[in-house]
Amino acid sequence: MYWDPSQVETEDGRLIFRYPDRRIRSSIGWEQGRLQGESLLYWPNGVLKRRSFFVEGLREEVELFFTEEGIMTDRGSYRCGVPVGLHERWDRSGRKIEEVVYDHGQLLSVVRWDQDGERIEDVSS
Secondary structure, eight states: OOOOGGGEEEETTEEEEEOTTSOEEEEEEEETTEEEEEEEEEOTTSOEEEEEEEETTEEEEEEEEEOTTSOEEEEEEEETTEEEEEEEEEOTTSOEEEEEEEETTEEEEEEEEOTTSOEEEEEEO
16 A cells, blocks of 8 residues: 555544545554554545444455445445355445355355346355
């Protein structure tokens, strides 16, 4: 991870990056030169954009993505940096558009829906 040192603050084991108006752009858990703990990224309007957790630099637990309006668009789990279980995606209106299932990183199935909520694709390994 590379950044301009003049653009980062440190606070309680976290790296804090700010937008020009001083709002927080990201608040990243950082320990011994790698991602550790909760990582939060924000849209310029201050709304949460992404929430992730890391253990020794690898994604762990549930990762969430949001629109500028705060609508969740993605949710998925990780163990040791590998996708596991159900990963879901929604469009900006909150309608589910995709489900992907992983078993320790191996893709098991993909289901997609069209804008009318009709199932359009079902791919299984």
